[in-house]
Amino acid sequence: MEKERQLLVVFPHPDDEAFGVSGTIATHVQNGTPVTYACLTLGEMGRNMGNPLFTNRENLPKIRKTELTEAARVLGIQDLRMLGFRDKTIEFEDEDKLANTMLALIEDVNPSLIITFYPGYSVHPDHDATGAAVVRAVEMIPVASRPTLHCVAFSNNCVEELGEADIINNITPVANTKLAAIKAHRSQTEQMFTDMEEKLKNQDPQIMVWINNERFWTYKFTK
Amino acid sequence: MESIDVKSVQETINSFANQDVYLHLETTNGAYASHNDQSFFSAGAYIRNALVRYELGKITGNGPYRAGLKINLGWVYAEGLTHFEVDEQGRLLLAGHDQKGKLAVALELSRTPFE
Numbered sequence: 001m002e003k004e005r006q007l008l009v010v011f012p013h014p015d016d017e018a019f020g021v022s023g024t025i026a027t028h029v030q031n032g033t034p035v036t037y038a039c040l041t042l043g044e045m046g047r048n049m050g051n052p053l054f055t056n057r058e059n060l061p062k063i064r065k066t067e068l069t070e071a072a073r074v075l076g077i078q079d080l081r082m083l084g085f086r087d088k089t090i091e092f093e094d095e096d097k098l099a100n101t102m103l104a105l106i107e108d109v110n111p112s113l114i115i116t117f118y119p120g121y122s123v124h125p126d127h128d129a130t131g132a133a134v135v136r137a138v139e140m141i142p143v144a145s146r147p148t149l150h151c152v153a154f155s156n157n158c159v160e161e162l163g164e165a166d167i168i169n170n171i172t173p174v175a176n177t178k179l180a181a182i183k184a185h186r187s188q189t190e191q192m193f194t195d196m197e198e199k200l201k202n203q204d205p206q207i208m209v210w211i212n213n214e215r216f217w218t219y220k221f222t223k
Numbered sequence: 224m225e226s227i228d229v230k231s232v233q234e235t236i237n238s239f240a241n242q243d244v245y246l247h248l249e250t251t252n253g254a255y256a257s258h259n260d261q262s263f264f265s266a267g268a269y270i271r272n273a274l275v276r277y278e279l280g281k282i283t284g285n286g287p288y289r290a291g292l293k294i295n296l297g298w299v300y301a302e303g304l305t306h307f308e309v310d311e312q313g314r315l316l317l318a319g320h321d322q323k324g325k326l327a328v329a330l331e332l333s334r335t336p337f338e
Contacts, residue, residue, distance in 0.1 A: 045269075047253050051324030053224050056308055056316050057247070057331065058338075088254070088269070124254045156258065191323065 001169055004033045008111035008147070009077075010102065010134050012040040012090055012126035014068035015185040020152050021115060022075055022181040023171025024214050029076035030174065036079040036109045037072060040130060045087040048188055055187065063187050071184035074177060081105075091129035095136070098129070102137035111147045114138070118151035118217055121158040139223045150216035158217075165215035172212045179211070224306035224318060227288050232307050235315045236280035236290070239332050246273040247331040248301060272336050275299065287319055290330055301330040 007028045011017055017025065017037055029035055042061040049055055055063055065082070072080040083101070085093070106114065117131035131151060138146050150167060159165075171178060179200075182189050193200075199207045251267040277292040282304070291300035303319035310316055312333065319328040331337070 045249075045251070047251065047325040047327075049224075049318070049320055049324050049326050051322075053306060053320065053324055056224050056310070057249075057318060057326065057329045058310065058314070058316060061338075123258045126254075156261070 001027050001031070003031045004028060005112040006110060007033050007035045008106065008109045008114045009035065009037045010040075010105070010114065010116040010130060011037075012085070012124075012130045013043040013087065014039055014041075014064045014071070015043065015182075015188045016117075016127070017075075018071055018178075018182045018185055018189075020154070020214055022071075023174050023178040023212070024115070024169050024216075025075050025077065026174040026177040026181075027169065027171060034079070035075075035077045036081065036111070037077045038081045038083055038105055039068060040083045040085040040090060041087040041126070042068070042082065043087050043188070046188060048191065050187070051191070060187065064185070067185045067187060071181045074180045074184050079109075088126060090126040090133075093129070095133070098133040099136035099140070102133045103140050106134075106137055106141070106147070113148045113150060115150045115152070115216070118153035118158070118162070118219070121151075121153035121155040121162060123155050135219060135221075138219075139221060143221075146221070149219040149221075151219050152215075153217055162217050165217050167216040167218060169214045169216070170212055171214055175211055224308040224316065227282070227286065227304060227307045227317070229282055229288070232282045232288075232290075232315070232317065235307075235309055236282060236292075236332075239315065239334075240277055240280055242334070243274055243276055245333045245336050246275050246299065247271050247329060247333075247337050248273070248299060250301070250328045251326070253325070282317075290317055299330075301328050303328045304330065 043064045044061045116134040117127040119128050119132035122128050249269040252265045256263045256265040275294045277294045279293040282288050282290045288304040289302040304317045305319045308316045314333040317330045
């Protein structure tokens with residue numbers, strides 16, 4: 001992985017950073033790169049309330065905020081910013097205003113690399129809207145001074161339409177940190193871990209490939 | 224939250240009648256339902272902090288339960304309710320959870336706006 005001067009990660013939900021990206025984040029931290037994570041919402045609309053139930057609609061955001069802080073600590077993220085938007089509403093925000101918020105963030109953090117979702121290929125409307133706002137913000141920056149933009153995509157049609165990812169990071173050396181970051185989001189991932197425990201113990205090849213490889217598409221600007 | 228106790232929920236619904244109350248109502252299949260199963264038609268609705276006043280409110284059914292509020296000019300209802308809580312702020316939280324503990328529906332009432 002190339003050493004970056006400053007990394008900015010922009011995602012809408014606590015735990016978006018954990019699944020496909022936390023190994024990459026942990027590696028940048030190990031390389032001595034400062035990392036800022038801007039998380040737009042607190043995942044207020046999460047549906048896992050536990051079995052047996054451990055929370056409710058109104059308390060979930062408090063739990064997820066604590067989990068997000070813990071995940072950032074585990075990954076060594078020094079600058080965690082919670083932007084105060086509400087889960088599942090990002091696509092309904094004013095697009096220009098949102099792009100300007102992202103531009104202000106980028107100008108403040110001054111990253112050499114930004115990681116966000118690929119607009120249109122990231123399944124959740126918040127993911128697509130967040131990615132779109134970041135793309136619009138970077139487009140406002142003169143071409144010569146733009147940071148690199150790496151996008152996460154996982155829609156069923158993403159490889160078909162975008163081609164294979166051009167960046168594949170093998171994060172095996174920090175896999176345990178990644179698992180700890182995923183586990184930090186306990187309200188969201190406990191059940192998944194219960195289902196996966198046996199496979200993890202047996203180093204199931206499919207699971208290991210999923211955990212150890214993080215893929216990104218470098219965004220190609222048309223503007 | 225606890226499994227719905229009809230008597231207790233009904234009493235709480237009654238205590239919110241004939242006054243301004245803030246309403247949270249949502250139904251959801253989750254944002255990934257159609258991604259995980261392309262044949263699944265995902266639908267949901269959400270309203271937070273609607274200010275309503277109802278003259279009559281009822282919880283009915285044998286579980287999962289239904290709750291309906293007869294508001295000034297219309298109705299509010301939810302079905303699939305399984306659990307309830309009167310929280311530390313005196314708000315009535317009603318929710319329906321599937322077998323895995325995933326929230327599918329919520330109907331909540333408060334005398335002050337939800338955060």
